[in-house]
Amino acid sequence: MTTPPTLILHHYPSSPFSEKVRLMLGYKTIPWKSVVIPMASPKPELIALTGGYRKTPVLQIGADIYCDTALIADVLEHIAPLPALYPEPSxxxxxxxxxxxxxxxxxxxxxxxxxxxxxxxxxxxxxxxxxxxxxxxxxxxxxxxxxxxxxxxxxxxxxxxxxxxxxxxxxxxxxxxxxxxxxxxxxxxxxxxxxxxxxxxxxxxxxxxxxxxxxxxxAIGHGAMEKSSAQDAIAVAAASTPSALHDDVFQDEHGIALGREVRVCAETFGQEPTQGELVAATRMHYTLRRTDERAGLVHVHFPRIGYSLKAVELA
Missing domain, CATH: 1.20.1050.10 (Glutathione S-transferase Yfyf (Class Pi); Chain A, domain 2)
Structure with a gap:
């Protein structure tokens, strides 16, 4: 039997989008670890993982960092397909x-x-x-x-x-x-x-x-939660290897090849960019490979909808 991955949620109690994810974790009965982050900048421990993105919440699975609750919901659906967040036919x-x-x-x-x-x-x-x-x-x-x-x-x-x-x-x-x-x-x-x-x-x-x-x-509740620390989460990332990419075909709307240095940022609120090597651009998401002196090699994942991708012009 495959051991389920350890999920680490970086959040704070009064964050509404965090409540969305906390309830989804409870609904799917997925155990999770809680790392409470500041409501406002600076957020140096979070930035060590994301490379720039600072909105709340962020989901971490080993050295894979998932930004935006729209993408996080898809990740939870993949880990625990039932009960479904996206039931047919609606x-x-x-x-x-x-x-x-x-x-x-x-x-x-x-x-x-x-x-x-x-x-x-x-x-x-x-x-x-x-x-x-x-x-x-x-x-x-x-x-x-x-x-x-x-x-x-x-x-x-x-x-x-x-x-x-x-x-x-x-x-x-x-x-x-x-x-x-x-x-x-x-x-x-x-x-x-x-x-x-x-x-x-x-x-x-x-x-x-x-x-x-x-x-x-x-009444759904938040499920089984265990407190953790930002330092422990960074140590988990440093000791892990990003998961292999099994996603669908590269979808190019930008003329930016895989392997290029790029920046991804939100289109509106919270536009702090994350920079890294583009290693996936699928129908649903982008993935950047980046290295941090504390977190090591990580993959940072973003949904395509609501985010912009731009190539970095190297000198």
């Missing part, structure tokens, strides 16, 4: 709705959640300078992105909640009798409102079907 719809939730719904909810009352609650037990550091960090990560005002976000958020309520009229989960990727992606922005900025959670009361669905999602 997997196309599930992916499309999840992408909407991770972008439009997420940013609307956060524009609402991070108004002054929400920020005050989020940092009520932290040193006074923590809220300011967080705000400056997120401002730097979102440079050039148009942000909604809380009043506009509240109106849109209420409309989105009514649409979710309509989807739950005759079923326990958004697309059927069991949760799928849509549920996990729709849940985490609402979880932040209800749990982390609960002083603002009153707008959820108008959609009791949504609250009942949130209770069902929360």
């Amino acid at each position: 997997k196309g719809m599930a992916r499309t709705l999840a992408q909407w939730a991770d972008t439009t719904l997420f940013w609307t909810s956060m524009a609402y959640n991070l108004q002054p009352r929400g920020i005050a609650q989020l940092f009520e037990h932290a040193p006074p300078e923590s809220a300011q550091a967080f705000a400056q960090d997120r401002k730097a990560m979102s440079a050039g992105i148009a942000r909604q005002r809380p009043q506009d976000a509240a109106a849109a958020y209420r409309s989105y909640l009514r649409r979710l309520s309509d989807m739950l009229d005759d079923r326990p989960f958004l697309l059927g009798d069991m949760p799928c990727i849509t549920d996990f992606a729709m849940y985490h922005p609402l979880w932040f409102t209800r749990v982390r900025t609960s002083v603002l959670a009153g707008l959820l009361d108008a959609t009791p079907a949504v609250l009942d669905w949130m209770d069902r999602m929360a």
Whole structure:
């Protein structure tokens, strides 16, 4: 019997996208190790693994580093195909709705959640300078992105909640009798409102079907978690070899050959680049090979959707 890989999740408790992954791990009953990272930069231990990418969460399996929850969900589905995150015949719809939730719904909810009352609650037990550091960090990560005002976000958020309520009229989960990727992606922005900025959670009361669905999602739990440290995670990477690449055919839209030095970065929020040797560019993802003095040789993986690839012009 093959020993399942050890999964290390780099996250922090109040991160909504981390909650998405924590619940998926619980749903698939995959044991995992928890490395808590800072909410804001600097994040030197994480950067040792990713090479630049600093958004949360990051999944580590040995010397393989997976960025973005869309890709992490695919990795979990490969490790534990059942219960499925992408069940037939609705997997196309599930992916499309999840992408909407991770972008439009997420940013609307956060524009609402991070108004002054929400920020005050989020940092009520932290040193006074923590809220300011967080705000400056997120401002730097979102440079050039148009942000909604809380009043506009509240109106849109209420409309989105009514649409979710309509989807739950005759079923326990958004697309059927069991949760799928849509549920996990729709849940985490609402979880932040209800749990982390609960002083603002009153707008959820108008959609009791949504609250009942949130209770069902929360009941999934986070599964079997073991605490670990960033230093241990780096040591795991240094002692490991990246997994062999078994992916499908090289798909080239850029005229960049495998083996070239490239940079990959998010197209919008958090555009810090990761640089390395392009060793895979498939229909679904990019893989860069890079070496760090502490982590050793690692493969850093990104989804294609939402990320840009550019060649590095060497002198």
